Amino acid sequence: MKYLAAYLLLSQGGNTTPSVADIKAVVESVGVEANEARITELLSSLEGKGSLDEIIAAGAQKFASVPAGGVSASVGGASAGAAAGEAAAEEAEEEAKEESDDDMGFGLFD
Secondary structure (H helix, E strand, O other): OHHHHHHHHHHHOOOOOOOHHHHHHHHHOOOOOOOHHHHHHHHHHHOOOOOHHHHHHHHHHHHHOOOOOOOOOOOOHHHHHHHHHHHHHHHHHHHHHHHHHHOOOOOOOO
C-alpha cells in the first residue's frame, strides 16, 4: 500500500511514469525501508493499463457492482431495520452473558 501511495503522490506531482528509483526515494524519505521487488511488482501490474485516471475509473466501476451489505430498500425497510437492530442488540446481550459465564470467577492476570 505504501508503494501505491508513493506512486500516486508522484503521479499527482507531475511524474506520469514513476520509476522504481522514484518510488524508492519517496518511501525512504519518510524513514521506511523500501523493497524493490514489491515496487517492481506494482509497476508491472500497472503496466499497459492506461493512465492513472483510467485505472481509477475502472476500479470505481468494479466497486459499484459490489453489494453494500445493508438492509435492502423496500416498503418495510424501516421496520426491517429496526427489527434487525433489536435482534443484534439481543444477540450482543446474550453473548455478553455467555462470556461472563466463561470466566469462571478469575481474571486474565490473577
